[in-house]
Amino acid sequence: MASFIRSSKPLCSTVLSNLWKAQNLNEKIGRKFSTSATCNMVFRQLFDSKSWTYTYLLADDESKEAVVIDPVLDLVDRDINIVKELGLTLKYGINTHVHADHITGTGVMKKRIDGFKSVLSEKSGAKADLFLADGEKLNFGKYEIEGRCTPGHTNGCMSFVIHSEKLVFTGDAVLIRGCGRTDFQQGDPRLLYNSVKSKIFSLPDDFLLYPAHDYLGMTSSSVGEEKKHNKRLTKSIDQFEEIMNNLKLPYPKQIDTALPANLVCGIQDDVA
Numbered sequence: 001m002a003s004f005i006r007s008s009k010p011l012c013s014t015v016l017s018n019l020w021k022a023q024n025l026n027e028k029i030g031r032k033f034s035t036s037a038t039c040n041m042v043f044r045q046l047f048d049s050k051s052w053t054y055t056y057l058l059a060d061d062e063s064k065e066a067v068v069i070d071p072v073l074d075l076v077d078r079d080i081n082i083v084k085e086l087g088l089t090l091k092y093g094i095n096t097h098v099h100a101d102h103i104t105g106t107g108v109m110k111k112r113i114d115g116f117k118s119v120l121s122e123k124s125g126a127k128a129d130l131f132l133a134d135g136e137k138l139n140f141g142k143y144e145i146e147g148r149c150t151p152g153h154t155n156g157c158m159s160f161v162i163h164s165e166k167l168v169f170t171g172d173a174v175l176i177r178g179c180g181r182t183d184f185q186q187g188d189p190r191l192l193y194n195s196v197k198s199k200i201f202s203l204p205d206d207f208l209l210y211p212a213h214d215y216l217g218m219t220s221s222s223v224g225e226e227k228k229h230n231k232r233l234t235k236s237i238d239q240f241e242e243i244m245n246n247l248k249l250p251y252p253k254q255i256d257t258a259l260p261a262n263l264v265c266g267i268q269d270d271v272a
């Protein structure tokens, strides 16, 4: 519900009675209500039905500065269109990691949007305009987004936290009731387990959690919910390792094209 409130812009322009209703609703679901932050944070969760990827568009409604997390090449037109419709200026395209299942849209966005910069963890081993170290922050308008290294699915996985809005974007480190696989791209179950416990489950329980994928039709969770109900990460580290080493998942369909492309920001022929 909270994500619905956050993404429903009418809240900003409605009269006080509606604001009061929303405040009550927030209190019922146990979250503090911040009028200024809630009204001004543009939040869109966008979906790619081919790779089951979530792309997030976040913006400050006052300054119009925006970031996009995990854009998908095939859907760049959709994303740029919504950016234009909302009158936003896209500053950063953040990849939570070097994806294996789809080609990132950041390379094409760089070509099409003036001043746009691609962002990755410094541990990714891939090309980007900006590399973040653990704990480093970026700004868009009045919002600050912190990168936290959460390796284990890949070495360069980074989760992103907006403390003021109580949001965490986990990439493939934590999926709703699950987690990223650890059988390729430097995957390491014990490293993933420790990353999640120290960097994500250490956040307050009421932080809403948004993953890079969902295969079951879920859209969001919270830190508290995953600490309690995650099918893998509630186990001991030894049990977790056993589970992860026996998932027997087929490789992602696009892996052979996605990996080499994503190492160079999604554009392989770097001409023009």
Ligand SMILES: N[C@@H](CCC(=O)N[C@@H](CSS)C(=O)NCC(=O)O)C(=O)O
Pocket: 050, 051, 099, 100, 101, 172, 178, 179, 180, 181, 182, 213, 215, 249, 250, 251, 252, 253, 254
């Ligand atoms: N079928 C999909 C790929 C599914 C997959 O392997 N997903 C990854 C995240 S993308 S690297 C994963 O970690 N899954 C964990 C799980 O438990 O499913 C495709 O062909 O694209």
Ligand SMILES: [Fe+2]
Pocket: 097, 098, 099, 100, 101, 153, 172, 180
């Ligand atoms: Fe992945």
